[in-house]
Amino acid sequence: MSDLPAVDVHSAAAEQAAEIATARRDIARIATAGSVDDGKSTLIGRLLFDSKAVFEDQYAAIERASRGDYVDLALLTDGLRAEREQGITIDVAYRYFSTPRRTFVLADTPGHVQYTRNMVTGASTADLAIVLVDARKGILEQSRRHAYLAALLRVPHLVVAVNKMDLVDWSQEVFEAIRDEFRAFAARLHVPDLTVVPVSALRGDNVVTRSDAAPWYDGPSLLEHLESVEVAGDANLTDVRFPVQYVIRPQSDAFHDYRGYAGTVASGVLRPGDAVAVLPSGRTTTIAGIDGPRGPVDVAVPPMSVTVRLADDLDVSRGDMLCGPDGGPEATQDLDALVCWMAEEPLRPRQRLAVKHTTRSVRAMVKEVVHRLDVNTLDHEEEAGELGLNDIGRVRLRTTQPLFVDDYTHNRATGRFILVDEATNATVGAGMLVPH
Template identity: 80%
Template sequence: MSAPVDDLSTAAAEIATARKDMLRIATAGSVDDGKSTLIGRLLYDSKAVLEDQYEAISRASRGDHVDLSLLTDGLRAEREQGITIDVAYRYFTTPRRTFVLADTPGHVQYTRNMVTGASTADLAIVLVDARKGMLEQSRRHAFLAALLRVPHLVVAVNKMDLVDWSQDVFTAIRDEFTAFAARLDVPDVTVVPISALAGDNVVTPSQNMPWYDGPSLLHHLEEVEVGSELVHTGLRFPVQYVIRPQSDAHRDYRGYAGSVASGVVRVGDAVQVLPSGLTTTVAAIDGPSGPLEQAFAPMAVTVRLADDVDVSRGDLLCPVQDAPTVTQDLEAVVCWMTDEPLRDRRKLVLKHTTRSVRAIVKSVHHRLDVNTLDHDVEAGELGLNDIGRVTLRTTQPLFVDDYARNRATGRFILVDEATNATVGAGML
């Protein structure tokens, strides 16, 4: 049963209200473009830094400016090398919104960490050094953001103070990046000139760049719209756990717990259970605070069904008329994250929503050159940080959508059977 457009709009408005609150951001860019300094500036200017923290980094700083990057470069190796090599999550708030910010690595060696940080992001900030312009890693991270279908992309042209606040330098970088983004089919690109070290145009408009009439970076982050795309996609409810209380008072209770991956579910809706294909209706929805009439992504709820059908962990509830594809053959773009190459016939564990199955690599079709976007069909394998197109065969059927349509059911991770380490991430 498809939800009326008005109901979807209402649910989208509820998400906007519930998440006015939250924007998930991933920062990326080449080494030493100033990501950690920018995050430190956002933390400091939004009053998220305690006085003793600021005093500590002031004592540790050298030169005329306080080194705000010390707020985020927490690993000793990072401080010694002056680069970020891990994904560091930071939180800060303004009166309009709460931000969850993933500071992802700029070095090519840690591209896989950038994939991790951006996989759940609503917006990606790619920093570009105004002195250097577009570099290989700038293109790589923009491509990854587009590949991961991050809805909004912001290009922060940093260190404008080192190019004398030149409008020509900014315009050249903006035009080059916009042309590159057009090839990636990025839906929303915003380019902002900033100086993270001095704070120009990060929170407040800069007096040094009167030729720029757009919003400051933080103002844009506060105003960008997020969340509605989750509602306007069909219902996908992967079952995480079956609840069967043993007490006499609740002997007849059977609920299916999980998070709504996309869409809206309401009491009375007709739903289909995959893989069995059996149909039933939603009898009740239980939330953390009691019964609900409806639930929408990304709420965690327990759904009760009108009929006693067989439902287990890894099964999926979806609309009768809008079901995902049920298949054992997957065509995917894979980002490989380990030293041992991905080759044909390799066996792995594939985790998709709440379902884990064994899989075998049928074919590595090509490796992608992220600079030219050309396909290397002679590669035959994917090495560390490589991205390419792969065909997989699973031992059990999965319930999938194209990643472009649904990020929740269009993605998966690959796990090494022997070590249980995550070795790859894929988009269908």
């Protein structure tokens, strides 16, 4: 027996991932949600403005377009003419800003029921979701709907921003009532991490800096929490999944022996010398080297984009997947998934669609619509038979070729797919794989 101490490989990988994330300024993806007029666009505008991410000419333009005593910061995100005219958010607006500690990709998603598909799109890749609640109205149906969707999409962190606290005189009782009610609801959804913050997006209280208006609140401001929440450790660092996106074979004499496989690390940790298996062939080899944008790297973790060189010349092409020699994904032609339907024409049995999963595209047929989900009551409508626009339900599909999949609860990257209408090439659905 060796006298060397045992090494926790997963912990070591997590620490290394955190170090790499810090070196790369740790990108955090955030989705906002909530009922109509809860102030989502204003909150994002406030974050952009107070974090110095707004140019002077942009601010001057929205200052001229604003009405009332305050600058309408919602105009920074509501870019469509229909959004400005109606005073609502329709499309998903992505905004980017940075602080000294972190870079943020922020998605402003619509609050209307008919735009549920947009909310699913914005939250599907989020590390954290912010659900806004109007302090005057309390938790509404849409607040519950968006919290449920965030839980369904397995967003690891959920923040409830109780907005417009200035309109209830910063009442501690109002805040605590909303906080306790939301915590009880979140417990039913098995939300792993919930934080509740009282804010006033219009005035900026507790958004970037803590406010004296709520002396009874001793937690962080919203931005302080966003900067400190741990997102690097949320990635699956155990199961190696590397979908091949492109084969790099330079037609140059200087690189005539070079053959690399480019893609994004979906999960796990890749290092030179590691043994890997290639799917669908099942052949095994080792990693000869890993090249990043700036040259060779010693380790690759999600979501790094790299080129992997293998020790042996194997038949590997786009749509194939590198994984660990043990504990690989399931290869199956039968998909059982929760699908959010995004098209006007309903999803029905016997329908034929294209499935895009990681970098692999196959054709599929809908075998069965098992049930439709009522996201307000969490009940299953067993006799639904079809899914309409913005509906979510359990669907079984059969593909023409095997896909290499994991359950969505286990691996978000390899547990999701999109459905494409082959006639129009439009994305008509998003799916999350569930256990059979």
